[in-house]
Amino acid sequence: MSTQPIGIFDSGIGGTSVFKEIEALLPFENTIYLADSANAPYGNKSAEEILNLSIKNTELLISRNCKLIVVACNTATTNAIKTLRTSYNVPFIGIEPAIKPASLNSKTKAVGILATKGTLTSQLFHETTNVYKKDVHVIEQIGDGIVPLIEAGKATSSEMKDLLKVYLKPMIDANIDYLVLGCTHYPYLMPLLLELLPHNVKIIDSGEAVARQTKAVLEQQHLLNTHTTKATHQFYTNATVEIIQTLLNEKYPVDYLKF
Structure with missing residues (x-):
């Protein structure tokens, strides 16, 4: 075999x-x-x-x-x-979204997670994250519209950039130092994420x-x-x-x- x-x-x-x-x-x-x-x-x-x-x-x-x-x-x-x-x-x-290493290593005690609605509302996700939410503020963001743009070849388009600015703002305001990518499409956003996020924010995918x-x-x-x-x-x-x-x-x- x-x-x-x-x-x-x-x-x-x-x-x-x-x-x-x-x-x-x-x-x-x-x-x-x-x-x-x-x-x-x-x-x-x-x-x-x-x-x-x-x-x-x-x-x-x-x-x-x-x-x-x-x-x-x-x-x-x-x-x-x-x-x-x-x-x-x-x-x-x-x-699964790598919430564990992000939560354990966060210095600011604030972690962002960008994922689909299907992931963020699932039982398995809640079982995993509830363990780590006690000591860390987790800012969850549904990435509506991201996957269709990537599937259309627009991962680094101005349209995508505008969308990400909206999704990342609450995370930046909360002083996150880790962003967890909760969808396998999202690593293709890396050029824009590096441009839009503060330099101290580490990005984790699985x-x-x-x-x-x-x-x-x-x-x-x-x-x-x-x-x-x-x-x-x-x-x-x-x-x-x-x-x-x-x-x-x-x-x-x-x-x-x-x-």
Whole structure:
């Protein structure tokens, strides 16, 4: 099984930020990536819709012999991963906002989190954050409109900049020293975030931690690819291929697939 691919799915192109971390840490692992852009964003959908989309993506990846599945979407993780883990006989790696390291390391005792409505209103998110909210002021902001702009190739547009100014102002006013990115699309906002935030604010996303956890689970389950041949990476989208192709720097082919 070791040469079988790792499956990765997201509500679109954002999870490519997680793929890049996995590729860097596990250069010999084959992957299949599903960009469910036709249904993006997940963040505004009901919990039932998010679960059904996650099941659809999972079953497609399992049909392609994936040995492990990375749910590279905060909204899908917080709403669906418990059900996925009890329903399918493959390991799942989820992604949650990194509120723990931000809260533990904050000097100003104020932390901002930018995420989708689906993540911020989920039970799993509240279970996690309630532990750390006692000593730290957490400013939560729903990032309405961000994912559609990124999916349209406008991650660094003036329109995006204006949106982020509004979303970041309450956080800056509260003197945050950490900003947690609670959506895998959001690392593509980094150029604008660095421009708009005070220099002392550290930005955390979960991509690197997800890659480390993926490696750990592969080792525990004896699924790590021991071959040292060049890995193959397949990318599929059910929307236009141009934007995701650009994010991958034209490095890998992207195919349209109706799913």
